[in-house]
Amino acid sequence: MSLTKKPSRYGSLSIAMHWIMLLLIAAVYASMELRGNFPKGSEAREFLKHWHFVLGLSVFVLVWLRLLGRFIYPTPPIYPAPPSWQMKLAKLMHVALYGLMIGLPLAGWVILSAADKPIPFWGMELPHLVDKNPDLAKQVKEWHETIAVLGYWLIGLHALAALFHHYISRDNTLVRMLPGKGEARPE
Numbered sequence: 001m002s003l004t005k006k007p008s009r010y011g012s013l014s015i016a017m018h019w020i021m022l023l024l025i026a027a028v029y030a031s032m033e034l035r036g037n038f039p040k041g042s043e044a045r046e047f048l049k050h051w052h053f054v055l056g057l058s059v060f061v062l063v064w065l066r067l068l069g070r071f072i073y074p075t076p077p078i079y080p081a082p083p084s085w086q087m088k089l090a091k092l093m094h095v096a097l098y099g100l101m102i103g104l105p106l107a108g109w110v111i112l113s114a115a116d117k118p119i120p121f122w123g124m125e126l127p128h129l130v131d132k133n134p135d136l137a138k139q140v141k142e143w144h145e146t147i148a149v150l151g152y153w154l155i156g157l158h159a160l161a162a163l164f165h166h167y168i169s170r171d172n173t174l175v176r177m178l179p180g181k182g183e184a185r186p187e
Helices: 012-035 043-072 084-114 134-169
Strands: 119-121 124-126
Touching (some): 012 043, 012 134, 084 134
Antiparallel strands (some): 119 124
16 A cells, blocks of 8 residues: 555544534534524524524534544545536635634624624533624624525535436445545446
């Protein structure tokens, strides 16, 4: 085996982080969607809002570890190699997804700060990023909600692209990120 040979799949840590973050992001979205089922001020609604904040900030922390991993560990090649336009779109999609994983939690932190509310994070309270400013809180909240809707589309397109590569292009794009052992070859 050559020392310069690239792995055929992502490492176990990268794979685990990908799927853990998917579950976290799904829980972040679910907590906000489900809160609408409960009256304002109710215990259940406040519980869901709390977990929206905590899990969103967890995404913010973990995304930096994922980015570090992307720089440290090689990206396994796709076989057969897709056209260059698909690779450019994939890079753009990844930039957009990382932008969401950084921007949305950061915006949420700014919203809570500007609204002079506590910023809960696993039993701790994080410091405010900005001084109290209700107008800023309202403006950033509008952006936060709009970009979160865009997130549904980006995540859906990301999943569809993986399925396209697996079932139509028949390359190893998807299987490189699936848990398991051995060579990453499409079925």
